[in-house]
Amino acid sequence: MASTKKLKLSEVLTEIGMSRAAFYRLRARGKAPKLIKLPNGQIRCRRSDLDAWWAQHETCA
Structure with missing residues (x-):
């Protein structure tokens, strides 16, 4: 399994x-x-989770 950034x-x-x-x-x-x-205690965000969040919040202008 490939590691996600x-x-x-x-x-x-x-x-x-x-x-x-x-x-x-x-x-x-x-x-x-x-x-x-x-x-x-440090916080991280998977690249894939951030990309999914961006996709979910994109709007067509």
């Missing part, structure tokens, strides 16, 4: 152009990309 929270925030506070508000409403909490 895992992004740091700072990388996710940069990509989606959002502050940490705004991201956590989005997460509290259940609308943020799926995150993984590592045993050391």
